[in-house]
Amino acid sequence: MSASDLTNLLALGSIALFVIGLKRLSRVRTARSGNALMASGMLLAVAITLLEIGLVDYRWIVGGLLVGGAIGYAIVARAQATQMPEIVARFNGFGGAGSALVALSLFWAEVVETAGDGTAVETLGGTSATTLVLSVLIGSVTLSGSILAELKLRGTLGGSPDVPVRGAVMGLLAVGGLAAGFVAVFGIEDPAVASLLVVGLIVASLLAGVVLVLPIGGADMPVVISLLNSLSGLAAAATGFALDNQLLIIAGTIVGAAGLILTQIMCVAMNRSLLNVLIGGFTGGSTEHGEYEHVVSADAESAAMVLEASQSVIIVPGYGLAAARAQNAAYELAQALLNRDVQVRFAIHPVAGRMPGHMNVVLAEAEVPYELLFEMSEINQDFASTDVAIVVGANDVVNPAAHDDPASPIAGMPILDVEQARRVFVIKRSLSPGYAGIKNELFERDHTVMLFGDAKQVLDDLAAELTLARR
Amino acid sequence: MGPLLLNVYVFVLAAFLGFELINKVPPTLHTPLMSGANAMSGITVIGALTLVTVASVSTSVVLGVAALVLATVNVVGGFLVTDRMLSTFGGRR
Numbered sequence: 001m002s003a004s005d006l007t008n009l010l011a012l013g014s015i016a017l018f019v020i021g022l023k024r025l026s027r028v029r030t031a032r033s034g035n036a037l038m039a040s041g042m043l044l045a046v047a048i049t050l051l052e053i054g055l056v057d058y059r060w061i062v063g064g065l066l067v068g069g070a071i072g073y074a075i076v077a078r079a080q081a082t083q084m085p086e087i088v089a090r091f092n093g094f095g096g097a098g099s100a101l102v103a104l105s106l107f108w109a110e111v112v113e114t115a116g117d118g119t120a121v122e123t124l125g126g127t128s129a130t131t132l133v134l135s136v137l138i139g140s141v142t143l144s145g146s147i148l149a150e151l152k153l154r155g156t157l158g159g160s161p162d163v164p165v166r167g168a169v170m171g172l173l174a175v176g177g178l179a180a181g182f183v184a185v186f187g188i189e190d191p192a193v194a195s196l197l198v199v200g201l202i203v204a205s206l207l208a209g210v211v212l213v214l215p216i217g218g219a220d221m222p223v224v225i226s227l228l229n230s231l232s233g234l235a236a237a238a239t240g241f242a243l244d245n246q247l248l249i250i251a252g253t254i255v256g257a258a259g260l261i262l263t264q265i266m267c268v269a270m271n272r273s274l275l276n277v278l279i280g281g282f283t284g285g286s287t288e289h290g291e292y293e294h295v296v297s298a299d300a301e302s303a304a305m306v307l308e309a310s311q312s313v314i315i316v317p318g319y320g321l322a323a324a325r326a327q328n329a330a331y332e333l334a335q336a337l338l339n340r341d342v343q344v345r346f347a348i349h350p351v352a353g354r355m356p357g358h359m360n361v362v363l364a365e366a367e368v369p370y371e372l373l374f375e376m377s378e379i380n381q382d383f384a385s386t387d388v389a390i391v392v393g394a395n396d397v398v399n400p401a402a403h404d405d406p407a408s409p410i411a412g413m414p415i416l417d418v419e420q421a422r423r424v425f426v427i428k429r430s431l432s433p434g435y436a437g438i439k440n441e442l443f444e445r446d447h448t449v450m451l452f453g454d455a456k457q458v459l460d461d462l463a464a465e466l467t468l469a470r471r
Numbered sequence: 472m473g474p475l476l477l478n479v480y481v482f483v484l485a486a487f488l489g490f491e492l493i494n495k496v497p498p499t500l501h502t503p504l505m506s507g508a509n510a511m512s513g514i515t516v517i518g519a520l521t522l523v524t525v526a527s528v529s530t531s532v533v534l535g536v537a538a539l540v541l542a543t544v545n546v547v548g549g550f551l552v553t554d555r556m557l558s559t560f561g562g563r564r
Binding site for chain 1: 474475478481482485486487488489490492493494495496497498499500501502503504505506507508509510511512513514515516517518519520521522523524525526529530531532534535536537538539540541542543544545546547548549550551552553554555556557558
């Protein structure tokens, strides 16, 4: 058995770890070990590659791995639970950029820096030259799209400005970029001209990523990130073709396929098609904002009195809960109610927060038991027999306009039917619109009471009132 | 079977594998799963490794080192952030 046979065999081990790890990651009980298996698969892949490279100068390799590892560790260590979705978006952009840069490095090494050997196709071969261009395109789109997605999630970049004739612009950028790229690798021998054309490809691809994500606003961002995740996998796969590296192709393609499936799952949760998300976006124009009229607000004391008299309560968390880091306060309120023999449940909308499962992550951090968490389909019919629904920092996912107003941007999206409950408390900082940028008529309902304030503060107050009243 | 066709086979079969692996995931795990898959896309790190094997400095090496750093951030940060999300689920159920 030759040395390359051995490394290829080991690569199979790495792939097995990825596959088994991913499988385990999709089950609650085994998820954490699945992630560890995938990480060890990655470690094995790096070890195999170092073995394949043989004895070389390790300065760049060691330096790059150490610097990258330290930055990655620092970003995660400094992040708060609410920032996780942004961080996934950022890492995703880095991965896409990494693939594009590998392809570019290959191009520079084999074509630009070894001038006089002819075009890229002659030195690299047709497959490698073609996929190199694709890797730069997809990787760059992923990079700029992910950066934009992160900015939108953070709220640094508000709104979703429309790009006129967006489809045509994107098509033009993609075709123009690809044309520049293919001419560079197939037709040009002069390295200076070829590299300029490749720079053109990069610029066009980065712009295409911006145009892709810019008009998509609000609640659709999770879908976009999932799609970009899929793209970064495909960029890695394209890089694998360019380098003739099967491990890269397999791992990248698995991510590409898995990302697509996840994207699909999210679209289903919102009752929309992917195409609809990408074309339409949420066009939350100023017309839908509207003014609020009959809004009733109350303080924690009177709200606590209602809670004292109730027998069943459902808490509906949204992004506001995560943003105010109110998960512990929410659990304390739940415990205070449970102590009074009130039935308490949490209703989790699949896209509450900024990502599917975001609320589960945040509530799990406060160690809220699973038995108290219910998915939308499990609990929606129970609102009608519930005394009080407490909406904490959620807006679009409880907006009855999804049922009532066919013209609403969120029409058809499944929502939690909180308005069926006898009383509805909405804990919110103000009447500002949610992520979709539209008015919520739930706030004007006769049986709705607004509890204005910071979610954590209000929940703390409610729990304190309840504990006080008990004594 | 030529090398290109072999790679196409590998690509198509891996795509099927990816599609089949990810079905019926509880919503709880959507975010961690996305994050873990995202870390896996940092596999491009092994491509970067093969391109920075010299001590000299040239455009290609600079591009390769940038790729290595970014991909490593993706891998290390990605698996860590996934583990952090999942650690909050730990011990129960």
